[in-house]
Amino acid sequence: MNTQDSADRVEEAERTLEELRTALEKVGIKLPSLGLDPISLACEAPIPLVELGRCSVQTAVRLAAALR
Template sequence: MEARHSALCAEEAEDAVKELRAELAKAGIVLPSLGLDPVSLAREAPCPLVELGRCSVETARRLAAVLR
């Protein structure tokens, strides 16, 4: 049962990353390091975290503008 839950959590996290990537792309924003945090996936009972990663200053400003 726990393995099934972990698999569903990972699948849900991957879907969230895809959704975020698509929405950012619509706004003209690319976060090159966007993905799942491998450390959170390696735990005995994975609870995936989304890694937003690094971006350029220009990208950070564009992201801030979209959030405003």
């Protein structure tokens, strides 16, 4: 994999992360730790992972309701 492919993967992950953040905000959910996992970005050919992180029980309840 070349560096452009790697950069494209990271850019796609960043766009997807922002889409997820926006969608969650539209239903009143904010995940404070939402971000890209830095370890998954550290290798030569990154495979970005979205880190959903931790949230309060109230946020988890709202998230579960939104997914139903």
